[in-house]
Amino acid sequence: MSDYAIKVEGLGKNYLLRHQAQGRRYIALRDVLADKAKRLFGRRSPISEPRNAKLEIFWALKDVSFEIKSGDAVGIIGRNGAGKSTLLKLLSRIIEPTTGRMRIRGRLASLLEVGTGFHPELTGRENIFLNGAILGMHRAEIKRKFDEIVAFAEVEKFLDTPVKRYSSGMYMRLAFAVAAHLEPEILVVDEVLAMGDAAFQKKCLGKMQDVSQGGRTVLFVSHNMEAITRLCPRCLYLVNGSLKLEGDTRAVIKAYSEHAKQTTAEIDLTSLRRSFEGTDEARLLRLRSLRSEAAGSWCFDYGTPLEFEIEFSVSRPIQDPEIGYQLFSTTGVQLASTSTAQALPLPALQPGRHQMRIALPDFFLNPGTYILGFSVSTSNRNIDNIGEAAQIEIIASKGSIEKKLHRIWAPLTPRAVFEMTGPGDAADAFVGEERGRQAA
Amino acid sequence: MQELTIEAGKTERHYWADIWRYRELFFFLSWRDILVRYKQTVIGVLWAVLKPVLTTIMFVVVFTKLAKMSTEDMPPIIFVYVAMLPWQFFSSALSEASNSLITNSNMISKIYFPRLVIPASAVIVCFMDFLISAAILGVLLIWCHADPKWHLPAWRIVLLPAFTLLAFLASFGISLWLAALNVKYRDFRYIIPFIVQFGLYASPVGYSSSVVSEKVGLKYGPHIAQLYDLNPMVGVINCFRWAFGSTVPFDTASVVISVTVTLLLIISGIKYFRATEKAFADII
Numbered sequence: 001m002s003d004y005a006i007k008v009e010g011l012g013k014n015y016l017l018r019h020q021a022q023g024r025r026y027i028a029l030r031d032v033l034a035d036k037a038k039r040l041f042g043r044r045s046p047i048s049e050p051r052n053a054k055l056e057i058f059w060a061l062k063d064v065s066f067e068i069k070s071g072d073a074v075g076i077i078g079r080n081g082a083g084k085s086t087l088l089k090l091l092s093r094i095i096e097p098t099t100g101r102m103r104i105r106g107r108l109a110s111l112l113e114v115g116t117g118f119h120p121e122l123t124g125r126e127n128i129f130l131n132g133a134i135l136g137m138h139r140a141e142i143k144r145k146f147d148e149i150v151a152f153a154e155v156e157k158f159l160d161t162p163v164k165r166y167s168s169g170m171y172m173r174l175a176f177a178v179a180a181h182l183e184p185e186i187l188v189v190d191e192v193l194a195m196g197d198a199a200f201q202k203k204c205l206g207k208m209q210d211v212s213q214g215g216r217t218v219l220f221v222s223h224n225m226e227a228i229t230r231l232c233p234r235c236l237y238l239v240n241g242s243l244k245l246e247g248d249t250r251a252v253i254k255a256y257s258e259h260a261k262q263t264t265a266e267i268d269l270t271s272l273r274r275s276f277e278g279t280d281e282a283r284l285l286r287l288r289s290l291r292s293e294a295a296g297s298w299c300f301d302y303g304t305p306l307e308f309e310i311e312f313s314v315s316r317p318i319q320d321p322e323i324g325y326q327l328f329s330t331t332g333v334q335l336a337s338t339s340t341a342q343a344l345p346l347p348a349l350q351p352g353r354h355q356m357r358i359a360l361p362d363f364f365l366n367p368g369t370y371i372l373g374f375s376v377s378t379s380n381r382n383i384d385n386i387g388e389a390a391q392i393e394i395i396a397s398k399g400s401i402e403k404k405l406h407r408i409w410a411p412l413t414p415r416a417v418f419e420m421t422g423p424g425d426a427a428d429a430f431v432g433e434e435r436g437r438q439a440a
Numbered sequence: 441m442q443e444l445t446i447e448a449g450k451t452e453r454h455y456w457a458d459i460w461r462y463r464e465l466f467f468f469l470s471w472r473d474i475l476v477r478y479k480q481t482v483i484g485v486l487w488a489v490l491k492p493v494l495t496t497i498m499f500v501v502v503f504t505k506l507a508k509m510s511t512e513d514m515p516p517i518i519f520v521y522v523a524m525l526p527w528q529f530f531s532s533a534l535s536e537a538s539n540s541l542i543t544n545s546n547m548i549s550k551i552y553f554p555r556l557v558i559p560a561s562a563v564i565v566c567f568m569d570f571l572i573s574a575a576i577l578g579v580l581l582i583w584c585h586a587d588p589k590w591h592l593p594a595w596r597i598v599l600l601p602a603f604t605l606l607a608f609l610a611s612f613g614i615s616l617w618l619a620a621l622n623v624k625y626r627d628f629r630y631i632i633p634f635i636v637q638f639g640l641y642a643s644p645v646g647y648s649s650s651v652v653s654e655k656v657g658l659k660y661g662p663h664i665a666q667l668y669d670l671n672p673m674v675g676v677i678n679c680f681r682w683a684f685g686s687t688v689p690f691d692t693a694s695v696v697i698s699v700t701v702t703l704l705l706i707i708s709g710i711k712y713f714r715a716t717e718k719a720f721a722d723i724i
Contacts, residue, residue, distance in 0.1 A: 027625055027626070103443060117472075122479075126472070133468035
């Protein structure tokens with residue numbers, strides 16, 4: 001018998017995609033009934049599509065097999081949508097697999113659970129017990145670790161205060177303290193989902209290191225190649241739901257960045273989900289990236305300029321048009337946006353097809369995944385707006401800057417000029433410029 | 441060390457074992473919901489008392505004073521209140537449990553546990569309300585004990601726990617259906633207040649069910665009248681009234697129908713809940 005902690009065989013998970021329901025998040029009974037009624041009264045002509053034409057099976061994860069030895073720290077990488085989070089959710093039993101089998105030895109806990117089930121009306125003490133139970137601790141176990149948790153979170157004085165009166169820092173500390181004392185045999189960390197709070201991420205990583213050094217198994221999903229290299233000797237690489245590569249982290253990351261450079265050229269915007277119903281005066285059609293590592297891909301090396309071209313059609317003349325981009329984090333926080341209204345006033349758009357290049361020559365995105373959106377509007381109305389036109393990935397493939405980056409948790413590093421004056425400095429002050437471009 | 445094997449399509453076999461393993465979570469969730477509910481103590485407890493009492497007073501005025509309907513020889517306030525108790529429990533369990541999965545979607549999408557725990561703990565909270573309002577019944581009994589026409593047979597009260605269990609199971613069965621449907625079809629929640637409102641009049645809360653069987657039975661025959669018993673609350677309310685000294689004799693047929701319907705609801709509810717539960721994290 002081998003000493004595996006997790007053994008996965010032919011694991012798969014599929015979803016049915018409803019094409020008609022695009023842009024609608026939930027099924028409504030109203031629509032189901034309306035559909036049934038339509039069928040009943042024969043509104044289906046002989047040439048219309050078959051009944052299940054609207055359904056398409058999408059495999060979020062397909063035929064994945066691997067084994068993780070007890071005590072190993074293993075990284076999972078892949079682009080967004082490659083199935084990383086699906087894999088973690090399957091392992092933590094949040095969703096059930098469609099095919100295959102997995103064996104898990106020992107208690108599995110994931111740090112994306114932090115604060116789950118906290119209730120603002122309850123006191124710190126009550127929440128510790130509740131959250132502990134939710135995370136799978138027994139009452140005796142929580143009681144035993146209670147003092148430790150309280151000390152770790154530094155909330156002794158506020159134990160009997162409802163957590164709704166806590167500062168966000170205290171809240172986070174308490175939530176993390178409970179999770180940190182869970183002592184699972186297998187720890188799962190999804191950086192992508194935990195993103196947003198820098199201090200919290202650091203704590204997660206620290207905790208992870210402790211856990212893996214303590215001889216327990218760790219699974220780590222991240223876009224931060226440096227962190228993966230540092231923490232995990234072994235790595236899994238997922239592409240479109242399948243396991244593409246498994247092995248030594250350095251080799252896998254190399255293959256990942258090679259592969260990422262070769263993917264997709266052009267994005268068809270016509271069928272993408274609109275952020276809101278606009279007018280039909282203009283419509284975004286296509287998006288190309290121009291100056292990525294390899295022309296046409298959506299993977300950019302850290303520090304290189306970003307450049308895109310969008311194509312859109314105009315059906316009626318539009319006065320005072322404004323065209324812009326928006327950049328979001330994967331958690332949906334808007335990080336940046338610029339529109340032509342700020343740069344150059346555009347002349348009225350005439351009917352026909354137009355192209356526009358958008359270059360961000362001095363951009364400063366740190367490695368990670370971002371979402372790019374585009375909009376056409378005027379000062380008083382939205383014409384067309386796509387919130388998620390493309391996912392772009394910034395990778396740090398150059399060895400020299402990895403070391404500098406591992407302490408950076410913010411998405412942006414704006415160009416900054418540092419000037420130092422003081423005793424011992426030369427008369428003309430020391431001037432240093434820190435910007436991503438230099439490193440590239 | 442515990443080893444867990446999860447195989448596609450075979451998760452069922454863990455399920456009941458898991459429910460047992462997660463009993464502490466169930467306890468804590470119920471405890472949380474109860475705590476939160478009565479946190480602002482005065483409002484919380486007062487509400488559990490005021491709601492049935494005020495509705496009862498209204499029903500007494502409308503049904504017995506204005507419409508002069510039979511109260512099965514019970515004091516009007518007792519007559520309505522003992523029906524109001526299970527009904528209030530039933531209706532609040534319905535509305536609370538059906539929303540419970542949505543309000544806890546955060547937990548459902550982040551960790552694993554048998555989802556059955558959530559609507560179950562919602563029903564438990566409503567049961568606490570039921571117990572509090574039952575305490576008021578004690579006050580009412582003392583207040584009305586001098587009523588000459590009414591006599592309270594003590595031995596019947598012994599059967600109350602069984603009747604309460606029946607009410608509990610009926611509420612839980614329907615709650616499971618509604619909770620699952622509510623996740624699947626998001627516009628289902630608009631129907632629930634209607635079901636509750638409709639049910640208040642479809643169940644013999646303000647009037648005696650014997651009125652229905654008499655009038656409908658005379659016109660369409662006794663079998664049609666028995667269709668009324670398909671509403672599980674009819675049997676439950678009849679049992680409660682009987683336990684508190686109603687002069688209408690115990691209707692075994694009606695109770696058997698109630699119990700059957702309740703069991704069917706529970707079994708089909710669990711089945712349906714289990715079937716949709718697998719997809720909760722995907723669609724919630």
